[in-house]
Amino acid sequence: MITIEVNNQQIQAKKGETILEALNRNGINVPTLCRMEGFSPTGACRLCVVEVEGKSGLIPSCSFPIDEPLKIKTHSPRVIRSRKMLVELLLSNHPDDCLYCVRNGNCELQDLAEELNVRERRIAGNKSKASIDQSSPGIVRDPAKCVLCGRCVRICEEVQEVSTFDFIKRGNKTSIATSMNKDLNFSNCIHCGQCIMVCPTGALHEKTNFDVLLEMLNNPDIKVIAQFSPSVTVSIAEELGIRSGKDISGLIINALHKIGFYKVFDTAFASDMLIYEQAAELVDRIKYKGNLPLISSCCPGWIKYMEQSHVDLMENVSTCKSPQQMMGSMIKSFYAQQETISSEKIFSVSFMSCTAKKFEAQREEMTHKGISDIDLVLTSRELLKLIKLYGIDVQLLDEEIADNPFNTRSSAGKLVAASGGIAEGLIRTFYFLSSKNEIPDYKITKLRSSKDRREIFIDIDDSRIGVAVVSGLKHANKLLEEIRNGRDDLHYVEIMACPGGCINGGGQPFCNDDKILKARLKTIYDIDEKEGLKVAHKNPNLIQLYEKFLGEPLSVKANSYLHTKYSKRDVLL
Numbered sequence: 322m323i324t325i326e327v328n329n330q331q332i333q334a335k336k337g338e339t340i341l342e343a344l345n346r347n348g349i350n351v352p353t354l355c356r357m358e359g360f361s362p363t364g365a366c367r368l369c370v371v372e373v374e375g376k377s378g379l380i381p382s383c384s385f386p387i388d389e390p391l392k393i394k395t396h397s398p399r400v401i402r403s404r405k406m407l408v409e410l411l412l413s414n415h416p417d418d419c420l421y422c423v424r425n426g427n428c429e430l431q432d433l434a435e436e437l438n439v440r441e442r443r444i445a446g447n448k449s450k451a452s453i454d455q456s457s458p459g460i461v462r463d464p465a466k467c468v469l470c471g472r473c474v475r476i477c478e479e480v481q482e483v484s485t486f487d488f489i490k491r492g493n494k495t496s497i498a499t500s501m502n503k504d505l506n507f508s509n510c511i512h513c514g515q516c517i518m519v520c521p522t523g524a525l526h527e528k529t530n531f532d533v534l535l536e537m538l539n540n541p542d543i544k545v546i547a548q549f550s551p552s553v554t555v556s557i558a559e560e561l562g563i564r565s566g567k568d569i570s571g572l573i574i575n576a577l578h579k580i581g582f583y584k585v586f587d588t589a590f591a592s593d594m595l596i597y598e599q600a601a602e603l604v605d606r607i608k609y610k611g612n613l614p615l616i617s618s619c620c621p622g623w624i625k626y627m628e629q630s631h632v633d634l635m636e637n638v639s640t641c642k643s644p645q646q647m648m649g650s651m652i653k654s655f656y657a658q659q660e661t662i663s664s665e666k667i668f669s670v671s672f673m674s675c676t677a678k679k680f681e682a683q684r685e686e687m688t689h690k691g692i693s694d695i696d697l698v699l700t701s702r703e704l705l706k707l708i709k710l711y712g713i714d715v716q717l718l719d720e721e722i723a724d725n726p727f728n729t730r731s732s733a734g735k736l737v738a739a740s741g742g743i744a745e746g747l748i749r750t751f752y753f754l755s756s757k758n759e760i761p762d763y764k765i766t767k768l769r770s771s772k773d774r775r776e777i778f779i780d781i782d783d784s785r786i787g788v789a790v791v792s793g794l795k796h797a798n799k800l801l802e803e804i805r806n807g808r809d810d811l812h813y814v815e816i817m818a819c820p821g822g823c824i825n826g827g828g829q830p831f832c833n834d835d836k837i838l839k840a841r842l843k844t845i846y847d848i849d850e851k852e853g854l855k856v857a858h859k860n861p862n863l864i865q866l867y868e869k870f871l872g873e874p875l876s877v878k879a880n881s882y883l884h885t886k887y888s889k890r891d892v893l894l
Contacts, residue, residue, distance in 0.1 A: 326392045340382035340393060341369055351395055352404060352433055354521055355470045356383045358833075360479065366470055368404055368433070371395050379403055405437045412439065413446030415522075416465050422523040427831060429521035430468060451496070456506035459528055459679035460514060467497055467524040473516035480820060481794045483626065485510045509629055509892040511794075513622035513818045514676030514700075514827015527676050527700050527828060531707070534697060537668045544583040545668045546656075548648050549573055551589045552674040552738035552823035553701045555844045559837060560705050560830050561715050566840025568848060571720025573672075573704075578721065580711050584656075588671065589734035590727040591648035593857035594866075595619060596734070596743070598883055599641050600750040600858075601874035603813055607784075612636045614789070614804065614811040617743055618885075619643040621681035622818030626794055628890040631801055640884040642694075644737065645671050645678055646687050648727070649694030650882045655870045656726065670697045672704045674738075674826035677818070686885045700828025729862040732849040739845050740792035740822030741768035741775060744815040748779060748788060749856045751813075755781050763855045769846065773820060774800065778810075787811040793820040 322333045327349060334343035339362065344351055354366035364381035371382045374392035379400065382393075394400060411430060419425050451464035471488070474497060478484045485508050489498045499508035517525045537545050554573055559565040570587065577585045603615045618624060618639040627638060642650065649671065653664040671678065681687065682695040699707070708715065722728055733749055736742030745765045752760040767777045768788075773796045776789045787810045791797045797816045804811070819825050824841040832838060849855065857863065871879045 323387055323390060325387060325390055328393070328395055334387045336388060337386055340371060340373075340380070340385050340387060340391070343387060344382065344395065349395060351382055352436065353383055354429060354433075354468060355472065357472055357475060357519060358835075360475055363471065366407070366468075368407055370400060370403055372397050372400055401437065404433075405439060408433050408437055408439055409442075409444050410446070411468050412442070413444040414448055415468075416448065422466070423526045423529075424523040428523065454504050455528060456504035457510060457512060457528065457680075458506075458683050459512040459676040460505060460510065460517065461526050461528050462505055463524050463526075464496060464498075465524075466522045468522055469495060469497065470521055471497070472519040472521070473497065473525060476515045476519050479795070481511070481513065481515060481818065482798055483509060483511055483794065486516065507892070511622040511625045511629075511818060512677040512680040512827075515819060517676065517827050518825075518829070518831065527702065528679065529699070529703055530697055531703070531710075534670065534699070534707075537697075538581045542666065543668050544662060544666055545581065545670060546584045546586070546652055547577050547582040547670045547672065548586045548588045548591075548645070548652075549577075549672040549704070550645065550674055550738070550823065551587075551592060551735045551845070552826060552829070552841075553672050553704065555738065555841045556674060556824060556829050557701050557705055561708070563716065564840075565837050566842075566844045568844050569715065571722065572715045572718050574723055575718040575721040576708050576711075576713050576715050579713055579718075580707065582670070584724040586648060586652070586727040587723040587730055588644050588648050589730035589737070590723070590860070590862065591644035591651070592734035592737045592743075592746070593731050593860045593863050594647050594651075594883065595641055595644050595737075596746040596750050596857040597863065598647075598874050598879065599639050599743075600747050600754055602639055602641065603747070603751055604754050605875060607812065613809075614787075614814045615639055617813075617815045619737070619743060620677070620817050620819075621675070622677040623794070623797070623816045624887065625677070625680065625890065626818065628887055629892050632889045634801060634804070635887055635889075637804075638887060640880075640886065642687070642883055642885050643678075643681065645673060645698075646681065646694045646885070647883050649682075649687075650689060651727070651866070653692060653694065654689065654882055655866065659726065664692050668696050669694070670699065671695050672699050672701065674701050674823045674829045675819075676700060676827040678828075686887075689882065701826075702828060702830060705830065726862055726866070729854075729860050731854045731857050731860050732852040733855060733857050734860070735845060735848050738823045739769075739842055740817050740820075741790040741815065742822065742845070744768055744788050744790050744813065746857055747813065747815075748786075750858045751786070752779070752781055753856065753858055755784070759856070764849070776811075786813070788813045788815075790815045792817040792822055794818055 332347045353369040362383040364384040369382045370379035372394035449465035454462035554570040558567040616638045657664045679698045733746030
């Protein structure tokens with residue numbers, strides 16, 4: 322440890338760590354726009370500058386390593402003047418539309434202006450005339466609000482290895498754009514929304530369709546039916562004044578009923594359906610020597626990436642639709658028939674933690690006889706806005722259960738919110754389908770680690786089954802290359818585009834605190850620990866659905882409603 326002096330107080334620093342890391346660890350906050358936890362520092366924004374005795378210029382604390390005792394001033398008049406000037410320069414060409422901006426009240430640039438007491442415009446800059454890009458079904462780009470922090474470039478390149486964004490031009494003409502500066506929908510963007518999660522301003526945000534929903538909710542001839550994903554219910558509590566990570570499924574159901582939704586279903590029921598179908602698909606592929614490993618298909622970001630970059634492995638990918646699409650399909654078929662409602666009179670809405678779900682819902686393959694499985698997708702953030710718009714205080718509500726006939730789920734259906742959850746639920750059902758016995762230990766600890774890549778081998782009778790789990794497409798690429806090179810000990814691979822899975826999806830509330838993500842994850846695992854129904858194949862309403870409508874997993878009817886196909890996508894790389 323090295324003793325350094327900060328603002329006339331001595332603190333301990335680790336040799337080799339940066340000044341900013343030492344300051345943060347000791348409770349001293351220094352502003353920054355370009356820094357991202359876990360990434361190598363760039364020092365691009367210069368907001369984190371500090372005074373270091375013996376240095377003539379101000380030093381970027383995010384990139385300056387400590388290897389000797391230092392005397393540092395973090396908030397001297399000179400430092401504050403420098404930071405304030407930088408923020409004023411950013412504001413000089415930033416749009417003056419904070420009151421109308423989607424990030425109003427939750428904008429890092431706005432917070433910095435408040436923190437540095439910027440109260441007047443001292444610098445008149447040229448406002449950007451860049452047009453808003455609304456070509457993508459899930460993500461809106463507003464280049465005029467970009468502060469060139471580079472976070473979107475780095476998350477897309479270093480975590481996802483998609484590299485949709487990059488810096489173009491030079492000097493004061495520098496901007497961030499897609500390949501050949503084309504609209505987002507013509508790029509290789511997979512719509513995962515991780516760029517939105519790291520963007521400090523409103524330069525990137527999800528595309529919303531509130532007006533369509535409000536119109537439908539007030540149409541007496543339309544039955545508006547909602548579903549919500551397992552990850553949503555453990556992710557929005559803190560935004561509603563409830564303990565971080567608490568599962569508020571019952572409160573969300575009540576709130577959606579009060580808003581005016583005709584029926585509210587839990588997508589975890591469809592997660593059970595996915596697990597059952599995919600486990601049967603794996604049994605079938607092993608038995609009839611189909612393409613192995615079977616690769617998961619419920620992450621639409623991964624599916625689009627596969628169609629662009631891993632077409633040679635397309636036959637390995639499961640044909641199962643995602644839980645969102647399975648539920649949408651059942652609402653407009655089985656449920657509509659049971660209630661004698663025309664499917665054309667149903668407006669199906671899903672609340673998801675994922676911006677790529679907006680893209681998925683619009684895929685041509687996600688229709689049945691010309692009718693879309695899902696009519697509208699809203700993110701967790703949009704659900705919060707909807708609840709606030711209708712003036713609902715969820716803390717005063719009683720819990721309700723989801724509506725029939727999709728009101729039961731196993732805890733395995735809830736596990737899909739976390740990376741490794743689909744694989745864990747699938748192993749439980751695959752074990753039963755293969756051996757006719759329940760798995761001895763439902764909890765598969767090796768799949769619950771925080772590593773981005775996990776593997777486990779399970780013995781079932783005389784067979785040894787290999788399962789791998791990856792989150793973040795960088796790690797997926799490495800595993801897929803191993804499979805291409807002849808690795809043959811894996812039978813099932815779960816891939817999630819977003820690091821950590823759906824609890825960290827691109828449509829979730831903005832969160833810079835790992836503790837909140839861990840709280841969400843803990844809640845998911847606590848649910849699995851406490852609840853009695855732990856396997857998808859014992860879900861009573863799911864069993865009834867197969868008896869009354871689908872027949873059995875992989876049946877002709879199940880294939881018609883629950884399975885899909887993929888195709889190669891040619892995009893600008």
